[in-house]
Amino acid sequence: MSSSLEVVIAGGGSPGHVYPGLAIADALRARLPNVSILFAGTGRPLERHLVRAAGYNHMALPAKPAPHNPLEAVRFITDNALGFMAAAWMLREQHTSLVIGLGGYASASTVRAAVGRGIPTVLLEQNATTGRTTKWLSGMVESVCTGFKEVTPYLSPVAEVVHTGTPARPRFLKQYQQWQQQGEVVRRSREPRIVVLGGSGGAQTLNKHMPDVVSRLSEELKDWRVVHQTGEGQLQCTEDRYPSDTSQILTVSYIDELASLLFETDIVVCRAGGTTLAELALAGVPAVVVPFPDASENHQMANAEVYREAGACVVVDEWAAGDRLTDELTSKIRELAADHQRREDMSRAMRGLAHPDAADAIASRCCEILCGTDMRVAA
Template sequence: MDIPMTSPTSTPPHLVIAGGGTGGHLFPGVAVAQAFERLAPGARVTFVGTERGIEARVVPGLGYDLERVDVVGLKGSGALGVMRGLSRLPRSGLQARSIIKRLAPSVVVSVGGYAAGPITLAASLSGVPTALMEQNAIPGLTNKLLARVVTHAFLTFEESAPHLGGVSFSVPGNPVREELLKLAHTFAYEAPAAEGPFRVLIIGGSGGAGSFNEHLPGWFKAMGDLQTRLEVRHQAGRNRAEAVRPRYEGFGGQVQVEEFIDDMAEAYRWCDLLICRAGATTIAEVLNLGLPAIYVPFPQAADDHQRFNARSVVEAGAGVMLNDAELGSERAVNLLSGLMRNPESLLRIAAAARRIGRPDAAETIAARLLAMAGKDLP
């Protein structure tokens, strides 16, 4: 669909990326920021989030400015949480208006998460071109509301569109960070030898996954003689690694338990199989690299969106889905045993994943944001 553009200007563009909270929201924004700067040297990028979100730790380390708003989520926070959140809305609205006035951005894009709401709304009311990026098949509450005021929506799954009203949309895919794109250009998955080491990477998202921490050690210890082939790297989440390590006692393979993996490119390169949640950002990274994965949708995800995310991948033969309640079950043991004994199946999954990856998503979105800002490409 056509996107309204502004007249070209010679002033360096200023992109504001609003939202975050989790890596699934933040990292696609980082990918777009990197692409925006590549396409428009001299451009400025500012992130807006909260003190509590992952952006407070990650964004400054990447060299970007971070503005903060005092806002909390409403959905799923209970009656008291809703009242507390509503009481902060006037303050966050004033903060957002002040930030937009001071920064004078050329264009604002929401990456989702409750912090995106006040800034994107303030920008729209101020006449600044606005857009949203929706990573999941079922959009989050903030983006559903913002779809009423933004100019355009960039989608990962076309199934998202009916949930966003009549907003203009395109489907460029979910952006992947620059360091992972560089790896994707040089990386070619190789299946492990039938009797050699089998490296499993466990990623539960930026906050870890409680059920992974509870059930995966027992799953691996139930693998019988195949245990000795297993080399496991387990991201447990902040302040959770010490509790997880004892659960691997008696495991016949090798294991490394970490709170958080900063170098995901290296971790992806290392593994033969990934066990992960079905967040859209993780899926995009895995598909672009062409890695075989077992997707375990988070059962408490809003509107069960992770199951819908994983379903489209599984239907393309680009991954396997396992229910959270099945972790450590006989089906889980048989599934992992089958993959370990059949390297050809891993290669088929990896090839299908690579076919449906969208490595150009970040640059496609960045180019359209530049056009919305009235900036001609070099």
């Protein structure tokens, strides 16, 4: 296979966008050992670290999310215009063969530049709903690979839609394969566990309310282990909110071995990002989901509703709960902690939503576009 194939994977800003890109990159490299892959994103330190630690090159491009006020609007226009010009230059200099857009504001400029230059492009839409920009672009690219089939009506009617699921980190796939061999033996052989997961950046709402929830449930959770990921810069204030007289609570800023932990967890309390839910599905963990209320197009609530309808999670609406959020969380967690059979049923429903072959499916579609459907790929 020629080494002339140059692939740009565009997106970033959060690990939830970067992790699927890394999984796709690994799947592509397994099929095309000589392919050259460049990540283009915001250049945030964690994003850059994750990409380079995985063995890929990273290029930072100017990008700004949708503005919330007039002052932000100026930077939104100027930064994204610069990002578009930088992306067009980068694609030309790289002699790019294919662009994979991971979604989110960090990928928009590169995808637009690729479409403008006639470069084959694949979009990854992780969520159950999408915005106008993705809908517009979806009719101009070769394929849209979706994490939720429910997003199809929000895409262009002429888009080629392939429902692949959202790729998870390789460690989740490895743990999933081990689980298939071992079943539930490990989960049932140790103390029950709750994990509070707000993402690598934390979730201030969960950091604020979950210590009170755990305090209220001190009797019901006396035999449970609580692990709370707070996010960078929020560890001390969150830790101070928890009772100081228990060894059953562990607060950490970031969990490196998250896959191993979640496969031995009984309840997760978390947001509803596409990557988070895809990884929970592989782990088969019942979840209390608190969608981020300010997510664009309210996509986290749409994601959560799909999982709730499948019986895999319960949903707490932060806006609707208002001042009663602690009460709502306490009630939902109390019910799940006391009902082992319900957790078992939710675990099976969670795994029914898993897509362990998502990265391979996306890589296969990319290879078809790059080399044709009759291409013989490396094993």
